Amino acid sequence: MTLPTGARLRRASLARCVAALSLAGVIVPLSLTGCKGDEKDDLGEAGETDPGDTGTEETGGELGPWEFDDVLGASNSDDDDISGKRDWLEVPVDTDDDVVDWVMPADSFTGFAEGDQVELVLAGEQPEFVRFWHGNSPVLGHDVSEVRTTYVFTPGSEDEHFSVEFDGFNHGYTLTINHLDADGEIVATDEVVVRSAPLIMNHHLQPAEHLWVVDVGTNSAMINSYATALGDKFSPVAGNTVGYDVWIQDEIEFATQVTPTNRINIIIDSIRDRGLNSFPNQIVQPNIFKQTWGVPGTETSFDSFGNLEATPPITVDGIEYPFGRIYFGKTPQWGINDVLADFLHAQTVQAPVEIDTTWLCVGHVDEFASFVPDPSSAKGFKVLLGDIDAGYALLESMDPSTALPRYAADHGFATVGDIVDDANLRALNDDVRDDYLNPIWNQFKQEFALDDSDIISVPSIFEPVNGCGGAVVALIPGMANLIVANVEGEPTKLFIPDPFLRANNDDQASDPLVSSFAASMPDGIESIFVDDWNTYHVALGEVHCGTNVLRTPIANWWEVATHLLD
Known part of the structure; x- marks a missing residue:
C-alpha cells in the first residue's frame, strides 16, 4: 500500500536503548530505538502555523507550536497480557507494548480561546485497520459498530495522550490535525503519517x-x-x-x-x-x-x-x-x-x-x-x-x-x-x-x-x-x-x-x-x-x-x- 498523497515521514532523532527477549530459554538481545519527529521548517504557508505569529485577541494570545510526531506502529496481534486473545481484540493494557502513545503536548494548546477545539481527520484506505483511543474510548478508525474518520474534542491544560494500535501490516494513512476556533474555522493545521510497519x-x-x-x-x-x-x-x-x-x-x-x-x-x-x-x-x-x-x-x-x-x-x-x-x-x-x-x-x-x-x-x-x-x-x-x-x-x-x-x-x-x-x-x-x-x-x-x-x-x-x-x-x-x-x-x-x-x-x-x-x-x-x-x-x-x-x-x-x- 502506498502512502496517501502528500504524506511524508519525518526524519527521526533517535536515542538508543536496549531490551531483551527471552526465547526458548535463551536471552536474545534486541536493539530498540525511541524517536521524536524533527521540527518542521518555518514555511509560513497557508494552513500552517508560522512560529512568528503572535496570535490575535480572538485566539486568546500567542499560539503554541502546532506540529506533531508521525505515528509508526506494529500489528497488535500478539498476546502481551497472556489472555489467550490477540491484543487487538481487547482494550489496551499497561503490558501492551505494541500500542503507540501519541502525544499532543500541552503547549500546543497555548492561545486557545474559549470554544476552540481540536479536529482529527483520518484519511486513507481501510481505516478499519487502525484504532485511536482517547482515554478509554475508541475515537478514530475501528470501533465495534462503525469506522470513524473524524474526531473533535476540547483539550485540557495537560498533554493529550492517544493510544494507537494497528491490525495488520503496511497500512498507511494521513492524520490531519486542525485547531478550530469557536466558529469552526481552521486556525492552524498539521498533517502526519500514520502507518503500521511492513512485514x-x-x-x-x-x-x-x-x-x-x-x-x-x-x-x-x-x-x-x-x-x-x-x-x-x-x-x-x-x-x-x-x-x-x-x-x-x-x-x-x-x-x-x-x-x-x-x-x-x-x-x-x-x-x-x-x-x-x-x-x-x-x-x-x-x-x-x-x-x-x-x-x-x-x-x-x-x-x-x-x-x-x-x-x-x-x-x-x-x-x-x-x-x-x-x-x-x-x-x-x-x-x-x-x-x-x-x-x-x-x-x-x-x-x-x-x-x-x-x-x-x-x-x-x-x-x-x-x-x-x-x-x-x-x-x-x-x-x-x-x-x-x-x-x-x-x-x-x-x-x-x-x-x-x-x-x-x-x-x-x-x-x-x-x-x-x-x-x-x-x-x-x-x-x-x-x-x-x-x-x-x-x-x-x-x-x-x-x-x-x-x-x-x-x-x-x-x-x-x-x-x-x-x-x-x-x-x-x-x-x-x-x-x-x-x-x-x-x-x-x-x-x-x-x-x-x-x-x-x-x-x-x-x-x-x-x-x-x-x-x-x-x-x-x-x-x-x-x-x-x-x-x-x-x-x-x-x-x-x-x-x-x-x-x-x-x-x-x-x-x-x-x-x-x-
Whole structure:
C-alpha cells in the first residue's frame, strides 16, 4: 500500500536503548530505538502555523507550536497480557507494548480561546485497520459498530495522550490535525503519517540469534555439529513433540515488524500443517506471534518455506532495496499459494521475484541458491548457484574408479565413472541446465543486479525420482542448501551438506568437492560439512531444509525504505 498523497515521514532523532527477549530459554538481545519527529521548517504557508505569529485577541494570545510526531506502529496481534486473545481484540493494557502513545503536548494548546477545539481527520484506505483511543474510548478508525474518520474534542491544560494500535501490516494513512476556533474555522493545521510497519523477511546477512533442528535420533551427527559449534545459540527440538517431522524450515519462516520503540518477531506459519504445526506454540510469547496466509488443506510442496527466501540488500536499476528482495518458486499454474504471494507483494519494501521451480520434485528455491556474507565484496555477499557444468567438470577430474559407497547404496552409482558414463543422466542434466538453470542464472543477474563476480558456482548433478512426473532431485547433495550462522562477535559458520564424493566416508580431507567448496568461500568463513545423508538427503532435502534461524534486524524501514512505500 502506498502512502496517501502528500504524506511524508519525518526524519527521526533517535536515542538508543536496549531490551531483551527471552526465547526458548535463551536471552536474545534486541536493539530498540525511541524517536521524536524533527521540527518542521518555518514555511509560513497557508494552513500552517508560522512560529512568528503572535496570535490575535480572538485566539486568546500567542499560539503554541502546532506540529506533531508521525505515528509508526506494529500489528497488535500478539498476546502481551497472556489472555489467550490477540491484543487487538481487547482494550489496551499497561503490558501492551505494541500500542503507540501519541502525544499532543500541552503547549500546543497555548492561545486557545474559549470554544476552540481540536479536529482529527483520518484519511486513507481501510481505516478499519487502525484504532485511536482517547482515554478509554475508541475515537478514530475501528470501533465495534462503525469506522470513524473524524474526531473533535476540547483539550485540557495537560498533554493529550492517544493510544494507537494497528491490525495488520503496511497500512498507511494521513492524520490531519486542525485547531478550530469557536466558529469552526481552521486556525492552524498539521498533517502526519500514520502507518503500521511492513512485514520484513530476514536475509542471511542479518546476525543469527538462535537456531533449531528437530532431533529424531538418526540425525545425531547434524545435531552434534550444531551443538558443538554454537553452544547455547542452538536448541534441538524433541522429535516426539512434533511427530518426528524433521523439515523445520518448511514449517515456518521468521520475519519482523520493527517500530521506533519495539520489535515484533512474526512466525509465518505455513499451511503444510504436518507434525511441526505445533512447533510455533513452543516459542510464541509476548512480541512473538504466528500468522498463516493461505487455506490449510490446499497446500502443495511449493507452500513449504524452503521455497521462500530473501536476498541481502541490493540496488537494482538505481532502486535501493535495503532489506533485499524476496524470491520464491511460482508460475501461473504452480507455486506458493496466491494468498501469501499477494500479501508479500503488498509489503512493497522487498519487491518479490517469482522463480520457476516446477522442474524440481520438491520445488524449492533453496535447492539451488543461497547467499553468504562476504565483507570483502562491494555488495557484501556472494550468491551460490547450482552449476551442472561445474559438477561434471569436477567428476571428470577424478579417478573414474573412485568408489562411492554412499551413492552405491542409495543412488545406484558405485563409482565416479558410473555417474560420468551414464548417457541418460547426462542428457537429463543438459536439459535441466539449458531449460531451467541457465534461465535462472540470467534471472538472478537481472532481478538482483548481479554479475559473474558475485556468483560462486556450486557443482551440481540432478537425477529423476519415482513419483515426480519427470521432475528432478539432487544426486550430489545440494550444497547451496546450507545454513549461515553468523552469530554476532563470532566468525561466520556455514553448515553445509557433506557431499560424500569419496571412497572413505570418514575422511572429509580426501573429498575433492569438500576441498574446492571450502576454498571458494569468502575469507573468514568457517565451513562445517554436516552428515545429513540418511535423514535428509535421501528424503529429498538437505541441511537448510532441516534447520531454522531467528535473526536480528539491522535497519529501520522508516529511515531507509520510505522510497519503496511512496
